[in-house]
Amino acid sequence: MTPAIEARGIRKQFAKKRSIGELVRHPFRKSERVLALSGVDLEMQEGEILGLLGPNGAGKTTLLKIFSCLIFPDEGYARVRGIDTVRENRVKPLIGLVNSDERSFYWRLSARENLRFFARLYNVEGPRIGARIDELLERVDMLESADRPFSGYSSGMKQRVAIARALLHDPPILFMDEPTRSLDPAASLALRRFVQEQLKERDHKTILLATHNLHEAEELSDRVAILAGGRVRQVGTVDQVRRWGLEGERFALEIDLATGPVAGPFTVLSDAVEGGRRKLTVRLDDGTGFEELLRGLFDAGIRVRACDREAPDLEAAFGRILQAEQDPA
Amino acid sequence: MSRVLRLAAKLWAFIRRDFLSLVSYRLAFVLQLFGMFFSLLAFFFMTKMMDPQAEGLNGIPPFDYLLIGLAFLSYFSTALYAFAQKIRGEQMLGTLEAMLVTPTHTHFVIFASAAWDFTYGAFRILLYLGFATLVFDVRLHVVSWPALLLGVALTLLSSAGVGILSAAFILYFKRGDPINFLLSGLTTFFGSVFFPIEQLPQWVQPAAKFVPMAWSLKVVRGSLLQGQSFSELREALLILGVLTLVLLPAGLWASRIAIRRAKCEGSLVQY
Numbered sequence: 001m002t003p004a005i006e007a008r009g010i011r012k013q014f015a016k017k018r019s020i021g022e023l024v025r026h027p028f029r030k031s032e033r034v035l036a037l038s039g040v041d042l043e044m045q046e047g048e049i050l051g052l053l054g055p056n057g058a059g060k061t062t063l064l065k066i067f068s069c070l071i072f073p074d075e076g077y078a079r080v081r082g083i084d085t086v087r088e089n090r091v092k093p094l095i096g097l098v099n100s101d102e103r104s105f106y107w108r109l110s111a112r113e114n115l116r117f118f119a120r121l122y123n124v125e126g127p128r129i130g131a132r133i134d135e136l137l138e139r140v141d142m143l144e145s146a147d148r149p150f151s152g153y154s155s156g157m158k159q160r161v162a163i164a165r166a167l168l169h170d171p172p173i174l175f176m177d178e179p180t181r182s183l184d185p186a187a188s189l190a191l192r193r194f195v196q197e198q199l200k201e202r203d204h205k206t207i208l209l210a211t212h213n214l215h216e217a218e219e220l221s222d223r224v225a226i227l228a229g230g231r232v233r234q235v236g237t238v239d240q241v242r243r244w245g246l247e248g249e250r251f252a253l254e255i256d257l258a259t260g261p262v263a264g265p266f267t268v269l270s271d272a273v274e275g276g277r278r279k280l281t282v283r284l285d286d287g288t289g290f291e292e293l294l295r296g297l298f299d300a301g302i303r304v305r306a307c308d309r310e311a312p313d314l315e316a317a318f319g320r321i322l323q324a325e326q327d328p329a
Numbered sequence: 330m331s332r333v334l335r336l337a338a339k340l341w342a343f344i345r346r347d348f349l350s351l352v353s354y355r356l357a358f359v360l361q362l363f364g365m366f367f368s369l370l371a372f373f374f375m376t377k378m379m380d381p382q383a384e385g386l387n388g389i390p391p392f393d394y395l396l397i398g399l400a401f402l403s404y405f406s407t408a409l410y411a412f413a414q415k416i417r418g419e420q421m422l423g424t425l426e427a428m429l430v431t432p433t434h435t436h437f438v439i440f441a442s443a444a445w446d447f448t449y450g451a452f453r454i455l456l457y458l459g460f461a462t463l464v465f466d467v468r469l470h471v472v473s474w475p476a477l478l479l480g481v482a483l484t485l486l487s488s489a490g491v492g493i494l495s496a497a498f499i500l501y502f503k504r505g506d507p508i509n510f511l512l513s514g515l516t517t518f519f520g521s522v523f524f525p526i527e528q529l530p531q532w533v534q535p536a537a538k539f540v541p542m543a544w545s546l547k548v549v550r551g552s553l554l555q556g557q558s559f560s561e562l563r564e565a566l567l568i569l570g571v572l573t574l575v576l577l578p579a580g581l582w583a584s585r586i587a588i589r590r591a592k593c594e595g596s597l598v599q600y
Binding site for chain 2: 071095097101103120126165
């Protein structure tokens with residue numbers, strides 16, 4: 001089956017900006033190059049939401065711009081439903097881009113006037129434009145404010161209009177670049193809910209979501225990809241990525257204070273007394289499961305008062321992946 | 330919807346967008362009209378000091394001569410600056426990227442961005458002519474409408490060619506616009522805008538032959554003020570046509586290169 005989007009070996013360098021002084025001194029010298037992407041491979045299936053995570057400068061926006069036909073890759077290719085993004089006339093009707101830049105609208109015009117203008121550029125047929133705009137404004141809950149100048153909207157409202165714009169031509173694939181970056185927690189929550197309920201569950205859109213917000217990625221994504229140093233370092237379900245770099249499952253145990261040294265099919269990572277209780281963190285040895293853990297503790301005569309499987313943390317996994325990228329040895 | 334109708338609808342959307350933006354600044358719009366009127370008034374009294382028998386005027390009253398030069402220079406300036414200014418403005422507004430992800434060709438976005446400026450420029454010419462005939466008693470008598478319309482169309486296209494070249498410079502170099510600087514100065518000086526080329530030393534007069542505005546004004550003044558026929562204007566129209574055939578493809582070619590490079594460099598939406 002043809003993937004919804006696919007990137008293979010994408011490499012992209014940018015010229016470093018030169019100062020005026022340097023331009024005067026060496027007008028014909030070639031600019032220094034900065035590597036943004038160095039062999040990105042990525043694939044998404046139809047209807048999937050993939051969270052693209054990475055530190056600043058990792059190349060997330062560059063990758064989205066390549067998929068959006070705004071930048072050509074130096075090497076490799078990006079395809080949307082099997083069509084190379086260099087063939088922009090065929091790709092653009094399939095995609096919508098939502099970015100966090102509030103400036104990408106005409107602030108003297110209203111939301112409706114802005115959408116009317118962009119609807120034409122998206123080839124929405126004339127007689128359908130009014131109804132389509134009303135439908136989208138209603139979906140993003142902007143119908144009542146649609147005729148006010150864009151400059152008077154809050155950040156959340158502007159972002160909702162940006163989503164409406166990206167949906168004007170009903171594209172099957174959406175690229176979202178930090179859509180909640182400038183939003184307050186309530187607006188951010190509302191937008192996440194909209195993506196989940198409207199775009200994913202109702203419309204079954206394929207969404208590539210570039211974000212810094214790990215919580216957002218965890219909540220919305222079917223899979224996440226970690227981009228660092230211009231490459232995709234890890235890609236998998238949220239749970240798979242969370243567990244990356246963790247050897248064996250971890251459990252937090254609470255045992256009797258009087259218990260002596262603890263041993264079993266596990267490694268003790270921490271052992272401390274807190275609030276009159278002895279608390280341990282253990283990591284299971286390879287091939288050991290939860291049942292073996294309990295049996296080992298029982299055989300050793302240890303009374304367990306509480307046992308919790310430690311949920312792997314995406315933030316910690318993100319840190320481990322970045323650390324591994326900086327220190328490959 | 331056919332492709333042509335779709336493009337026309339898109340063009341109209343650009344014009345409508347800029348019109349709505351303009352009328353949202355009502356005071357500026359009204360003040361601009363007053364500005365035009367008072368500049369004409371100043372020129373009206375200034376030209377009273379000029380010799381109506383000066384070489385090169387060919388019997389055209391100095392104010393009438395200057396009026397046409399002024400009206401069409403403003404149009405040429407619009408063409409020269411509109412593409413580059415609009416692209417730069419859209420880059421700075423952040424709206425260029427939003428337009429370029431739509432299924433509308435990049436070239437079309439660049440050309441259509443300036444559509445309102447051309448429309449408004451034509452409206453300004455009509456206003457100049459309206460003020461001139463109604464307030465300053467300038468007599469216009471057109472003998473050959475085809476010559477006039479062809480002259481205006483060629484003026485539009487040759488100016489657009491230069492304007493697109495200028496926009497290509499902005500896309501390519503991001504800053505500095507030597508084409509505008511050079512052409513604006515050369516056109517004002519050699520284009521017979523404010524004075525006939527015959528007033529300049531004879532050895533520099535041939536330079537005017539390469540300035541499209543000089544030929545445009547020859548056609549427009551001949552049509553509007555001297556009542557010249559198509560055959561009398563044929564030579565000027567032919568040269569203007571040749572200049573258009575050089576400038577327009579050159580502009581399109583340069584913009585194609587600039588867009589391609591900007592997409593490779595990733596600098597299309599940078600400013």
